[in-house]
Amino acid sequence: xxxxxxxxxxxxxxxxxxxxxxxxxxxxxxxxxxxxxxxxxxxxxxxxxxxxxxxxxxxxxxxxxxxxxxxxxxxxxxxxxxxxxxxxxxxxxxxxxxxxxxxxxxxxxxxxxxxxxxxxxxxxxxxxxxxxxxxxxxxxxxxxxxxxxxxxxxxxxxxxxxxxxxxxxxxxxxxxxxxxxxxxxxxxxxxxxxxxxxxxxxxxxxxxxxxxxxxxxxxxxxxxxxxxxxxxxxxxxxxxxxxxxxxxxxxxxxxxxxxxxxxxxxxxxxxxxxxxxxxxxxxxxxxxxxxxxxxxxxxxxxxxxxxxxxxxxxxxxxxxxxxxxxxxxxxxxxxxxxxxxxxxxxxxxxxxxxxxxxxxxxxxxxxxxxxxxxxxxxxxxxxxxxxxxxxxxxxxxxxxxxxxxxxxxxxxxxxxxxxxxxxxxxxxxxxxxxxxxxxxxxxxxxxxxxxxxxxxxxxxxxxxxxxxxxxxxxxxxxxxxxxxxxxxxxxxxxxxxxxxxxxxxxxxxxxxxxxxxxxxxxxxxxxxxxxxxxxxxxxxxxxxx
RNA sequence: GCGGGUGUAGCUCAGCUGGUAGAGCACCACGUUGCCAACGUGGUUGUCGCGGGUUCGAAUCCCGUCACCCGCUCCA
Numbered sequence: 305x306x307x308x309x310x311x312x313x314x315x316x317x318x319x320x321x322x323x324x325x326x327x328x329x330x331x332x333x334x335x336x337x338x339x340x341x342x343x344x345x346x347x348x349x350x351x352x353x354x355x356x357x358x359x360x361x362x363x364x365x366x367x368x369x370x371x372x373x374x375x376x377x378x379x380x381x382x383x384x385x386x387x388x389x390x391x392x393x394x395x396x397x398x399x400x401x402x403x404x405x406x407x408x409x410x411x412x413x414x415x416x417x418x419x420x421x422x423x424x425x426x427x428x429x430x431x432x433x434x435x436x437x438x439x440x441x442x443x444x445x446x447x448x449x450x451x452x453x454x455x456x457x458x459x460x461x462x463x464x465x466x467x468x469x470x471x472x473x474x475x476x477x478x479x480x481x482x483x484x485x486x487x488x489x490x491x492x493x494x495x496x497x498x499x500x501x502x503x504x505x506x507x508x509x510x511x512x513x514x515x516x517x518x519x520x521x522x523x524x525x526x527x528x529x530x531x532x533x534x535x536x537x538x539x540x541x542x543x544x545x546x547x548x549x550x551x552x553x554x555x556x557x558x559x560x561x562x563x564x565x566x567x568x569x570x571x572x573x574x575x576x577x578x579x580x581x582x583x584x585x586x587x588x589x590x591x592x593x594x595x596x597x598x599x600x601x602x603x604x605x606x607x608x609x610x611x612x613x614x615x616x617x618x619x620x621x622x623x624x625x626x627x628x629x630x631x632x633x634x635x636x637x638x639x640x641x642x643x644x645x646x647x648x649x650x651x652x653x654x655x656x657x658x659x660x661x662x663x664x665x666x667x668x669x670x671x672x673x674x675x676x677x678x679x680x681x682x683x684x685x686x687x688x689x690x691x692x693x694x695x696x697x698x699x700x701x702x703x704x705x706x707x708x709x710x711x712x713x714x715x716x717x718x719x720x721x722x723x724x725x726x727x728x729x730x731x732x733x734x735x736x737x738x739x740x741x742x743x744x745x746x747x748x749x750x751x752x753x754x755x756x757x758x759x760x761x762x763x764x765x766x767x768x769x770x771x772x773x774x775x776x777x778x779x780x781x782x783x784x785x786x787x788x789x790x791x792x793x794x795x796x797x798x799x800x801x802x803x804x805x806x807x808x809x810x811x812x813x814x815x816x817x818x819x820x821x822x823x824x825x826x827x828x829x830x831x832x833x834x835x836x837x838x839x840x841x842x843x844x845x846x847x848x849x
Numbered sequence: 850g851c852g853g854g855u856g857u858a859g860c861u862c863a864g865c866u867g868g869u870a871g872a873g874c875a876c877c878a879c880g881u882u883g884c885c886a887a888c889g890u891g892g893u894u895g896u897c898g899c900g901g902g903u904u905c906g907a908a909u910c911c912c913g914u915c916a917c918c919c920g921c922u923c924c925a
Contacts, residue, residue: 572924
C-alpha cells in the first residue's frame with residue numbers, strides 16, 4: 305500500500321484537502337472535508353468521553369477525577385520563556401556543503417589545534433579576533449568531554465599515520481555555534497572532507513503581534529503545545545473545582561509549530577490539534593500513575609480498531625529523553641510512508657518540572673497543600689494551624705509531606721496523527737463477488753457516517769418509507785440517504801466512506817415492515833423490524849469496556 | 850535544506866520531433882432493470898499547477914515559481 309492512494313482517497317471522498325488549494329495550497333497545512341471533520345470529531349469525542357467523562361478506574365480500582373479546560377492559543381509570552389520553548393525552539397542548524405548532512409549547531413564540537421609554542425599568543429589575542437587555528441577537527445557529540453575523547457582517539461591514529469604533527473596542542477573545544485565565523489568548520493562525518501555552513505536559526509514557534517504596535521514589546525507566540533495552558537491554570541482549577549490529588553486536567557486544541565520540513569501528508573503539519581492530559585499526583589505515586597496512563601492509552605487505541613502489529617509502544621531510552629522528563633513512552637504506529645513506527649502519542653513523566661518553572665518565572669506559589677494528610681497528622685504534631693507549625697522550622701522533607709509541587713504524567717496525543725493512522729489502518733482493497741472494492745474498515749465509533757438508508761428501487765412507496773426512516777435516525781446518528789443508481793453502487797460508495805451499516809427498504813418492507821441491515825466488512829445482510837433499527841445501531845455503536 | 854518524480858475534465862490517465870485538447874470512469878436527463886461498482890440513448894465538464902520567455906503559433910521547448918509524492922536531512 306502506498307501513500308498516494310490514501311492521499312487520493314482522502315481528497316476524492318472529502319476527508320482531507322490541501323489547505324487553500326485554489327491558491328496553490330500552503331506547505332504544511334491541510335483542511336478537513338465533510339467526512340474528515342466527522343472522523344476528527346469522533347476521535348475527539350471518544351477521547352473526551354473515555355478519558356475525561358468516564359475514564360477507566362485507577363490502579364487500585366478508584367474513580368478518577370478528571371476536569372476539562374479550554375485555553376487561549378495566544379498566552380503571555382513569559383509562559384514560553386518559563387517552559388523553555390523560547391530558548392528550546394531556537395535551533396541553530398548547520399549543513400555540510402559537500403555531503404548535505406545537517407546538524408544541530410550545538411551538537412557539533414570543533415577541536416582547534418595550534419602548534420604548542422604558539423598557543424600562548426593565540427590565547428592572548430582579543431576575543432573575536434583570534435586567528436584561524438592551524439587544524440580544526442569536528443565531532444558530533446552531546447558534550448565536550450565526549451568530543452575530547454573522540455578527538456584523543458583520532459589524534460593518536462593520525463599521529464601514528466604521520467598525518468598530523470605530534471607538536472600540536474588543543475587550543476579550545478567549542479561548538480560550531482560558538483566558533484568564530486571565520487574558522488574552518490569541517491564536516492564531522494568520517495570520510496567527508498566538506499565544510500559546514502555558518503549556523504542558521506530555525507525558530508519553531510510562530511510569532512505574531514498583539515495590538516496595533518508591531519514592536520518587540522508586542523511579540524506573542526501561537527502555542528506550540530496545549531500543555532502549558534493547563535500548567536498556568538493549575539491553581540485556578542484547584543481553587544474553583546474542589547479537586548484533590550490525584551486528578552487530571554484535559555484539553556483539546558490547536559497547536560502550531562513552524563516545522564522546517566513538513567512531510568508525509570498530515571503527519572507533520574504546521575498547524576495541528578492535540579488531546580492532552582496533565583495528570584497531577586503525589587511524587588511518591590508518580591511511577592504508578594505513569595504505568596497506569598501508558599497502559600490505558602495503549603488500550604484505547606486498540607479498542608478503537610488499531611489492533612494490528614503496526615501499533616507499538618516504545619519506552620524511550622535515557623539518551624533521548626527530553627530535559628524535563630524522567631520517563632516517556634511513545635505510542636507509535638507504522639505508517640505506510642515510513643520504515644520505522646512513528647509517534648502518535650507520548651506518555652511522559654514530567655516530574656514537577658513545569659510547575660517548578662512556572663513558579664520560578666511567575667513568582668506565584670504553585671504548591672499543593674494536602675489537607676487530608678494535614679488533618680490526619682496535625683493532632684499528633686500538636687498543632688491545628690499549618691502556618692503555626694511552619695514557624696517551628698520543621699525539616700523541609702517533613703513539610704513536603706503536606707505542601708509540595710505535584711508530579712505530572714502527561715499523555716499527549718495528536719488528533720490528526722490518529723486520524724491519519726485510523727485511515728491507514730482502515731484502508732483495504734478486497735474482492736466482493738469477483739469485483740475489486742476499496743473499503744475503509746473504521747471502527748464503528750470512528751466512522752464518519754454510521755449508517756446509510758436506501759430504497760431498493762424508486763417506486764411503490766419505498767423512497768417515502770426509506771426517507772422517513774432516515775429522518776428518524778438522523779436525530780440520533782450521522783446517517784446518509786441515497787436513492788441514486790444501482791444498489792450495488794450505493795453499497796460500494798458507502799464502503800469507500802467507511803460507513804459500517806446500510807439499511808435497505810425493499811418490497812418486503814412494504815408488506816411486513818422489516819428491512820435489511822448490511823454490514824460493511826462481510827457484506828452480509830440480516831433482516832429486522834424497521835422499529836428495531838435504532839436500537840440495533842445503538843447497540844452496535846456502544847463502546848466495549 | 851538537497852536530490853529524483855509528478856502536476857491535462859470530479860477521478861485515473863493519453864496527447865510523438867510545437868499546429869487551436871482526448872479516452873475510460875464519474876456526473877445529469879429519459880427509458881429499461883431490481884440486493885453488491887447494470888444496460889441503452891442523449892448531455893455537461895478544462896485559463897493543460899502558476900508566472901514569464903522563445904515562436905506566426907506552446908499542454909508540448911526554455912527560465913522561474915508553487916504544491917504533492919519518493920529518497921536523504923531534520924523532527925526542542
